[in-house]
Amino acid sequence: MKKIIGFDLDDTLAITKSPISDRMAGILSRLLEKYDVCVITGGTFQQIKKQVIDRLNVQPELLQRFHAMPTCGTRYYRFDAADNEWKIQYANDLSDEQKTQITTALEEVAREMGIWCDNPAGEIIEDRHSQITMSALGQQASPEDKYAWAEKYKDIRPVYRDKVAEKLPGLEVRIGGTTSTDITLPGIDKAYGIGKLLELNGWSKEDALFFGDKLQEGGNDFPVKQMGVDSIEVRGWEDTAYALEGINAVS
Incomplete structure (x- = not known):
């Protein structure tokens, strides 16, 4: 039996940058009665809180079963019911010098390629502390604009990533969410985060199930599947909701 169910966030649990639906909030609240739940995303902890945590209807004791892993698991938060607050378990933050180098490279290459907004x-x-993220249209762009941009530039994004990576040897440069490019310390991806989650909680890969919308090779969820965790690919949050309703029904 699985002990921990992990999720990507945007387009797996919710429309990009949007709060989870009432349906999904109810499903996840019930899921926490039986399983630990992890959300791992390239976004910040504040995004996880706004999009997911604040929508849940659970007692503090159950909230302790929620594992928040922003910036691809370079940070890890757990809820402490006794102190009624979220506490960071670890943080692999970038240095100020690295942040400056990254910011410069992201803008320079975008302007050279004509994709700077x-x-x-x-x-x-x-600046997400342990990750620098470039969102092509800005963090607050509408989901519709983001999806349209992603379709238009789907062949350009890998080229942009590779050109930025050439300027930043020793750092990890990845295609992130719908319009984003993420940069972290080397060796960091969602497999790193899930691996740390399992290690720190005494779980094995066999104890975990993972849902993501980009589990194909080259997708930012693929490393979790590649590490041997049972994974389910979805096309959107509705697919995830349907699967979880089945899990809740038989648990």
């Missing part, structure tokens, strides 16, 4: 919706480059 002059009228963004919010920040284009965001």
Whole structure:
């Protein structure tokens, strides 16, 4: 029997950058009665909290079973019911020098390739402490605009990633969410985060199940599947909801 069920966030549990639906909130709240739940994403802890945690209807004791792993698991948060607060378990943060190098490379290459947005919706480059993220249209762009951009530039994104990586030897450069490029310390991906989660909680790969929308080779969820964790690929949050309703029904 599985002990921990892990999830990507955008397009797996919710529409990109949007709160989970009432349906999904109810499903996850019930799931926590039987399983530990992890959300691992390239986004920040604040995004996980706003999109998922704040939508749950569970007692503090059950919330302790929720594992928040922002920035691909370079940070890990657990809820302490006694102190009624979320506490960081570890953080693999970038240095100030690395952050400057990354920010410069992201903008320089985007401008060279003609994909820098002059009228963004919010920040284009965001310092997430353990990760720097470039969101092509800005952090607050609408889901519709993001999906349209992702389709238009789907062949350009790998080229952009590779050109940025050439300028940043010794750092990990990945295609992230719908419009994002993520940069962390080397060796960091979702397999790293899930591996740390299992190690710190005394679980094995066989104890885990993972849902993601980018489990194909080259996708940012693929490393979890590659490490040997049973994984289910979904096309959107509705697929995930359908599968979880089945799990809740038989648990």
